[in-house]
Amino acid sequence: MMNDQNISTLMAEVLSDSSGAITPPIVQTSLFSFDTYKDFEDRMAGRTNQAIYTRIQNPTVAAFEGLMAKAEHGEAAVGFASGIAAISSTLLAFLKPGDRIACVEHVYPDTYRFMERILRPFGVEISYHSAAEFENNEDLLAGVGIAFLESPSSVIFTPLNLPKVAQLAKRHGTLTMIDNSWASPVFQRPLTLGIDIVIHSASKYISGHSDTVAGVVVSSQPHIARIRDLTLSLLGAKLAPFEAFLLTRGLRTLNARMMQHQATANLFVDRLAAVPQVVKINSPGANEVPGLTGRSGLISIEFNDNVDIPKFCDALKHFRLGVSWGGFESLILPARVGLAQAGEKNSMQAFGVSPNLVRMSLGLEDAEDLWADFMSALSQSAT
The missing domain is CATH 3.40.640.10 (Type I PLP-dependent aspartate aminotransferase-like (Major domain))
Structure with missing residues (x-):
C-alpha cells in the first residue's frame, strides 16, 4: 500500500x-x-x-x-x-x-x-x-x-x-x-x-x-x-x-479494489502450488523486488500436457474468455489464442511462451467461488 x-x-x-x-x-x-x-x-x-x-x-x-x-x-x-x-x-x-x-x-x-x-x-x-x-x-x-x-x-x-x-x-x-x-x-x-x-x-x-x-x-x-x-x-x-x-x-476505489484483487491472487497462488497439473505459477508477490509492495490479480499458469486447454476454458463458469483485464469480472486468456494475430506467423515462438500457458485476471467475485470454478473446470479437462 x-x-x-x-x-x-x-x-x-x-x-x-x-x-x-x-x-x-x-x-x-x-x-x-x-x-x-x-x-x-x-x-x-x-x-x-x-x-x-x-x-x-x-x-x-x-x-x-x-x-x-x-x-x-x-x-x-x-x-x-x-x-x-x-x-x-x-x-x-x-x-x-x-x-x-x-x-x-x-x-x-x-x-x-x-x-x-x-x-x-x-x-x-x-x-x-x-x-x-x-x-x-x-x-x-x-x-x-x-x-x-x-x-x-x-x-x-x-x-x-x-x-x-x-x-x-x-x-x-x-x-x-x-x-x-x-x-x-x-x-x-x-x-x-x-x-x-x-x-x-x-x-x-x-x-x-x-x-x-x-x-x-x-x-x-x-x-x-x-x-x-x-x-x-x-x-x-x-x-x-x-x-x-x-x-x-x-x-x-483503486486502493480498495487492489486489496481485493491481491487477496484473491494470494489464495490462488497458495493453493495452485498443490495442484499436480500446474507446472509453473507466474505471479510476483510483495517485496519480491525493491519497490513492489503487493500482488495484483493478473497471473499466469503453465499446465502440463495432461490438461486439454480448450476444454478447460470452455468448462469455466465464472471466468470469461477475453482480452484486457483489471475489471470486476474474472477473465482467462489462453496464450495460444491471445498472442496470435491474423497474418502473423510463429507468434508463440516470437513471444517465447508455452502453448500450455493461460493468463488469468482474478476479478472481484467471491474468491472461493472462483477457486471452485477453476478446480471444477480442471477436473473436466483432464486427458
Missing part, C-alpha cells in the same frame, strides 16, 4: 479549486473562447495556460491528470485515448532514426508489434533482453537511447529490480520508460525508484470497470511538456472528457 496519502485522499486536493462538486464536472466542449483580443494573444503566445482546444487540454482531463501525477509522485501527467497511444506517443516523442531501444523481453504484444512494424522500418534499432541482463550487464545500455521496461513483464510476469536498472541507465544517459499497468500506483511507484517515465494502460486497474479505453503518462514537467508539444498535439490521440470522468471515478 502507499505509505502516504492514498488516491482517495488526493481526490479532495484536486477538487479544492472547483465549484464544490463531489466529482469533477464533465466539460464536454471542443473549444474555449476568450474575452479579449489580449487574452487570446497571450494564450497563443504561450504566456498563459488557459484552455483553448480539447485536443490539447480540457478541465475534466486535467483533473484526472492531476490525480495520476500525485498518485505516481510525478510532476505532471498527460492522458491518451488508449494504452498503446500512450506508449507509442511517448516513444515517438523521444526517438529519431538511428536511435537504439533496449526492451524487456515478453513485453506487451502490441508494444512489440509497434516496435517491429513501425519503429524498426523507420530506422530505430531494437533489442530484447531478460530481466537478468538489465540488472547485471553493466554495459547493456551503453549507446542505448531508451530502455523500455515492464515490471513485471507481460504474460510471464518477471519482475525487475528497478532501482538497480535505473542506476545503470543513468550511468549511460539512457532514458527509462516503464509500463506500470500491472501493479498500479498502489503497489509500485517507479518514479520514486529512479525511473524517468511511467506509462499506464488506464483501461485496466485505473478504470477498474471494463468500460473505458485510455492511457496516461506521468513524468517530470519537461518530459510531459515534450510529449504534449510533439505527439499529443500532432498525432491527436487525446483523452476525451467523458473517459477522464470515468477514470477519476475508478481512482476513487
